[in-house]
Amino acid sequence: MDNxxxxxxxxxxxxxxxxxxxxxxxxxxxxxxxxxxFFMTKKYEASSTVFIERNxxxxxxxxxxxxxxxxxxxRVLRHYMLSRDLISRTLRxxxxxxxxxxxxxxxxxxxxxxxxTNINMRGQELFIVSLRDxxxxxxxxxxxxxxxxxxxxxxxxxREEAFGAGRFISEQLTFFKQRLDEAQDRVIQxxxxxxxxxxxSEAALLExxxxxxxxxxxxxxxxxxxxxxxxxxxRQLDMMAEFSAxxxxxxxxxxxxxxxxxxxxxxxxxRRQEMLQVYNERHPEIVRLDARIEAILExxxxxxxxxxxxxxxxxxxxxDPIYVDLKMRLNARETEFQAIEARERELQAMIQENQAKLRxxxxxxxxxxxxxxxxxxxxxxxxxxxxxxxxTEVSKQMEVADKTTTFRIVDPAVLPRAPVSIDRFKVMLxxxxxxxxxxxxxxxxxxxxxxxxxxxxxLRQLGIPILAEIPTIPDPVKxxxxxxxxxxxxxxxGCGFLVIGMFLAHDALGLGLIDRFIIxxxxxxxxxxxVRFIN
Amino acid sequence: xxxxxxxxxxxxxxxxxxxxxxxxxxxxxxxxAATASSAVLSDxxxxxxxxxxxxxxxxxxxxxxxxxxxxxxxxKLKSLLIKMTRSEQSRNSLLVTSTVGGEGKTxxxxxxxxxxxxxxxxxxxxxxxxxxxxxxxxxxxxxxxVGLADCVLDGVDVGEAxxxxxxxxxxVLPAGRxxxxxxxxxxxxxxxxxxxxxxxxxxxxxxxxxxxxxxxxAEGQILAHLVDSVIFVARQEYTPFDKLKDALASLKSxxxxxxxxxxxxxxxxxxxxYxxYxxYKYPRKSA
Numbered sequence: 067m068d069n070x071x072x073x074x075x076x077x078x079x080x081x082x083x084x085x086x087x088x089x090x091x092x093x094x095x096x097x098x099x100x101x102x103x104f105f106m107t108k109k110y111e112a113s114s115t116v117f118i119e120r121n122x123x124x125x126x127x128x129x130x131x132x133x134x135x136x137x138x139x140x141r142v143l144r145h146y147m148l149s150r151d152l153i154s155r156t157l158r159x160x161x162x163x164x165x166x167x168x169x170x171x172x173x174x175x176x177x178x179x180x181x182x183t184n185i186n187m188r189g190q191e192l193f194i195v196s197l198r199d200x201x202x203x204x205x206x207x208x209x210x211x212x213x214x215x216x217x218x219x220x221x222x223x224x225r226e227e228a229f230g231a232g233r234f235i236s237e238q239l240t241f242f243k244q245r246l247d248e249a250q251d252r253v254i255q256x257x258x259x260x261x262x263x264x265x266x267s268e269a270a271l272l273e274x275x276x277x278x279x280x281x282x283x284x285x286x287x288x289x290x291x292x293x294x295x296x297x298x299x300x301r302q303l304d305m306m307a308e309f310s311a312x313x314x315x316x317x318x319x320x321x322x323x324x325x326x327x328x329x330x331x332x333x334x335x336x337r338r339q340e341m342l343q344v345y346n347e348r349h350p351e352i353v354r355l356d357a358r359i360e361a362i363l364e365x366x367x368x369x370x371x372x373x374x375x376x377x378x379x380x381x382x383x384x385x386d387p388i389y390v391d392l393k394m395r396l397n398a399r400e401t402e403f404q405a406i407e408a409r410e411r412e413l414q415a416m417i418q419e420n421q422a423k424l425r426x427x428x429x430x431x432x433x434x435x436x437x438x439x440x441x442x443x444x445x446x447x448x449x450x451x452x453x454x455x456x457x458t459e460v461s462k463q464m465e466v467a468d469k470t471t472t473f474r475i476v477d478p479a480v481l482p483r484a485p486v487s488i489d490r491f492k493v494m495l496x497x498x499x500x501x502x503x504x505x506x507x508x509x510x511x512x513x514x515x516x517x518x519x520x521x522x523x524x525l526r527q528l529g530i531p532i533l534a535e536i537p538t539i540p541d542p543v544k545x546x547x548x549x550x551x552x553x554x555x556x557x558x559x560g561c562g563f564l565v566i567g568m569f570l571a572h573d574a575l576g577l578g579l580i581d582r583f584i585i586x587x588x589x590x591x592x593x594x595x596x597v598r599f600i601n
Numbered sequence: 602x603x604x605x606x607x608x609x610x611x612x613x614x615x616x617x618x619x620x621x622x623x624x625x626x627x628x629x630x631x632x633x634a635a636t637a638s639s640a641v642l643s644d645x646x647x648x649x650x651x652x653x654x655x656x657x658x659x660x661x662x663x664x665x666x667x668x669x670x671x672x673x674x675x676x677k678l679k680s681l682l683i684k685m686t687r688s689e690q691s692r693n694s695l696l697v698t699s700t701v702g703g704e705g706k707t708x709x710x711x712x713x714x715x716x717x718x719x720x721x722x723x724x725x726x727x728x729x730x731x732x733x734x735x736x737x738x739x740x741x742x743x744x745x746x747v748g749l750a751d752c753v754l755d756g757v758d759v760g761e762a763x764x765x766x767x768x769x770x771x772x773v774l775p776a777g778r779x780x781x782x783x784x785x786x787x788x789x790x791x792x793x794x795x796x797x798x799x800x801x802x803x804x805x806x807x808x809x810x811x812x813x814x815x816x817x818x819a820e821g822q823i824l825a826h827l828v829d830s831v832i833f834v835a836r837q838e839y840t841p842f843d844k845l846k847d848a849l850a851s852l853k854s855x856x857x858x859x860x861x862x863x864x865x866x867x868x869x870x871x872x873x874x875y876x877x878y879x880x881y882k883y884p885r886k887s888a
Binding site: 517518540542 | 659705839843849
């Protein structure tokens, strides 16, 4: 049976059983609190409202300017305003340090005002700083001085911050420019050393090698063709030389044909036709063939027998145009062959060179990449700083012109007239509740420490049979006496609660009669003396 | 109307006829039966000769208000006891004790004795075994010059010391003269013999002993071993619970029948037995 309802019933029964203890202890506590509330020190509250103003220009120039860490300042506003440094400076400004001659006392004063100062943030735009103090003038001055100091320091520090940022970025810009130049020089020097003026890629080198190899193949084919041609020409020349050695008069067997000058002419004509397919008529060989044919024909016309009978002519290879021609062609082919060989060597050298470059390429590339990376990082930083310098410059100008976020004191602290610190009515109500709470607590405590036999079930748990439960036997005389006594006690309690109710009504109506009585009879001073003595 | 009430009425009529004022006789004077032989004692009509005393003490609720719910509780207790002791006829002596003083031993013993005495079948002898603070006679508004101490120490006959109360068949053996060391009285062989005698004299008699509390004095422990059974009285919101447990533990070797819980609070709403007041008031009105 430990459900909440049974618990409530249990406590109610407990309170009923010890109702007079409950009532009188509650009354005692209530009386102490309520009478004490009349002697509580009056406190006055001074407050100042500060608006954190963000100008339109700030929104307009968002991204271009940077407001110096305003959000951070707002975030730590409470801690900064209640910092030991700011509070101590404010107190010194108000000459409050004169009332605390020793450092310990001054330290106590700082702690007191740190605790007493209340900062209430309303969103991100408004904050209210208030202080409750016995001296209304001091409360007002303190709040105004504190807020004033905070706002001044903020504006000054914001400007200083903007200037400082500009100065720092300029210094950094110079430094990084120097670093960038150095890195750039190192890249150039490296390229100059390694003869990499332009960006040479691995693929390009491979392409060059491939092209050179293709060239070499072509040259090889040309060489083979050329060698075949040269061999053929040589064979023809050898044949001609051999033939002329057997028949010195007619290397080509003209005489053997037996047709005399006509056969020779026919042979020459055939040769001429063959050459005309390649050359035109003005070619020296063709001209010479024409001259020869003409000479043979004229000679045949003049002396046809003689020619036919005795055409004895000494064979000279140099005079034979065909031989000469072949010789010339051989020479030309040999010259071309040499040229091709030279080209081949050149290409091979180029391939070797490119292959060597390719082998060294990764190492070089790495070194170059490192240098370039270094240069790029400096470049990037430099560019960023350059960009920031512009932003800083605008921000600085904004700060100088006071165009950014500012603190505007909307409502400065004024001299408080009415005491606010204690809402006596609330204190009294609180006293009533605390009194009842204390009464209940006392009753529960007494019940807890009471070791008397209360519950029959506890006896049953011991295993003892319960024979009878005899209720309280009423004794009319005793009951009558107790009734009278109880009536007296109820009357006393009722009077007590009536007085407390009167106190509450007095305060709720704001009569002030008791206050006047206390002041007139100097009771407050007596109580203050007693409190000081106890302290 | 019960026979007792009828007898009382007859006695009243007789007194009125004689024109004599009813007086509570002094023990020797009022106890002609005590001086007479046991044959006189066996005649129950003799009880009817004793006028009903004017019991004024509200605590003796079984005498002053027999229809009250509290009396009903005592009757329930009586029924339980009769049921528990019926099986053995010889187990008719009963000690009423408690942890400390002021728990209602005497009230319980008296109310139980009165309830039993009002029973048609039983005679009851209530022995005032609390020699340190005897109160039974005061509750009944009676006086006696000799009693238990005299019987044990001086050898006075029990019959001479007995006081008839006029409440049913209830006799009381008062404490008697004041003694220096009550423990010596109860630990004596004479005491045991006396108790044995009063127990066995009548088979239908209930012998109830009202003793001192268990924890402060030793008499209770001695008597617990001389009687057949023990009733323990505990008062709510009064008896220290740890001491109560100690006292109960000291009765381990005795025949403890159970505990009578006294002064039980009805709670805020006064529920419980009081809710049936209507039932109890009805016979009173009709009477």
